[in-house]
Amino acid sequence: MKTDFLKSLLSSSGLSGFEIPVAELIKEKWASLTDELDQSALGSLHGLKRGSGKGHSVMIATHMDAIGLIVSKVSGEFLHVANLGGIDIRVLPGQAVIVHSERGDLSGIIAQPPAHLLPEGEAKGAVALKHLLIDVGLSARQVARKIKIGDTVSFATEPTEMSGGLLAGHSLDNRASVAALTLCLEELQSRDHIWDVWAAATVQEEIGHMGASTSAFQIRPDIAIAVNVTFAKGPGATNWETFELGSGPTIGLGAVNHPFLHQQFKELAEKLEIPFGIEILPGRSGTDGDDLQISVEGIPTIVISIPIRYMHTPVEVVATKDIQRTARLLTEFVAMLDADFLEKIVWDD
């Protein structure tokens, strides 16, 4: 798989609520792959790839925002930060970061105070975010001039290609899915499809799926697919909620996932001999799917996920072939949608 586009997504900022840098990249890529492209009030990208039929549409949503930090207080030459999304604080000390200020990007590192300077009992285990500081190497005066409360802070780690077709980097959650959806749009250029496809790169998923609910309300698709990442097996992660890296996408099963769509995806993957896992999601899925399903008057929804290791750390790992398989599964599903598909979605049997 060509990873240039994915790597450019991973190297770009675009934290929850501040998605402009990554949105610009995707906009540029999707411009030639879609018939219409616009943005919602919240900044989600909506790309329409028209089908040959009339009226029916499927929305494929991949959130483009990433977790990170935001400056909450400036103390002399150091910065205090709050989290944007559910960041894994255990891995923060020692990380290289970029502080995005109005005066340009500044390189920094996350420092933790020595144990004897922390309040009693706080030095055991992971040090709470409120005690961590960011050092950008500037004097207090320079910091006061250049950095403001509300400046975002993203990981500086560049994506790394590893052996065995693996790629490591921050923000694979969920830029891996954006890459899969983009690949799907590319494949659809030479495929016939009846249904309209709304490709959506949603905002603010990591802080409560604000983009998904508003985009679905605006687009009003007949069915919706949320593509996200799930937990791959790894050190200490071996239970039923985890999937082998490189074993294909997972197809969601449970409340948020419409049983008919689940069945259709499963049969399609079997027919195409695409390996897949079944992800049991008994309650909320923790993805855009939760909000897509209950938008407007309700939308039959399914969650398709790509397994990654070390979620919400700067070194998330994905098998690139899983991204390709996800793209292919999405393409074939879109191509399969016929004029009568909607009538087949019934609750009787």
Added chain:
Amino acid sequence: MKPLIKKLTETFSPSGYENAIREVITDEIKDFADEIRVDALGNLIARKGSGGKKIMIAAHMDEIGLIVNHVDEKGFARFSPLGTFLPHTLVGARVRFLNGAYGVVGAEYLKKETQTKLAPLDKMFIDTGATSPKDSPVKIGDVAALERPFHDLGKRLIAKSMDNRVSVAVLIETMRKLKTTAHEVYFVFTTQEEVQVRGAITSAFGIAPEIGIAIDICPVGDTPDSAKKEVSLGKGVSIKIKDPLMIADPRIVTWMIKAAEKANIPYQREVSTLGSTDARAIQVAGAGAMVGGISIPCRYVHSPSEMVDYDDVQNTVKLLITLLEKKIEL
């Protein structure tokens, strides 16, 4: 504006029981709106102006309160909270029921060895002076609010329900002073904010604004050993960038900051790790809106005595007028 703040903070109207405060506000604004309506959840919606951008300015009018869940055999009224209370500020507080009865909050476990521990709310009770359910002036379902008079300390003001009646006062004053606007502005006094932001959900869906602004109070970081937060009392209007449940639209933040700087209105940048506002509901109503928040810094939030700085209050009015008067370019 001080007499208005006094009148609003001395009105008793907890979440879900906003009739009294709605009446007071309606009386204050009726001559300054082009159109007034009340929606299904009791939100008071007043429109002013037309054309330009469709803007919703929300200030919740409810306050935190207590609701009786049973009266025990000795006549003590046990209660559930309407909204979030800090247990350590509640013991000893006086409450007034909507039916006019008064009471004082007491707690179990006030023995010597446990005195230093905080009692949880379910170990507290309201003593209304009753000795049995029979002679109790209150019964299951009766609602009370904190009872504390307004005090003017000069530059600083204290009262119960400064959260969010001080913002209600700001909205009323803005409506009075705003001679003309180039926009279709909806001033919305929302209900049930303290019980998970409910009134704003429906009023925003009904209005479908392009821009939403919530006016609320925000906790500060300027008291001894307080949270690591930059916002202080008296240092200006707080322009919200983020709270735990909402990230303000960067375009709105820039618009507000530029307007404040141009008009020489002191402001503070706010990244909050506690609480949220109506803005989070307006943001995701329908197809969504660009939202932001303007906060009035406030000490001792959700206690019976909340403190604000009068300069901050007046500056909030100034900023709102500056924002609404002119054409908006985002």
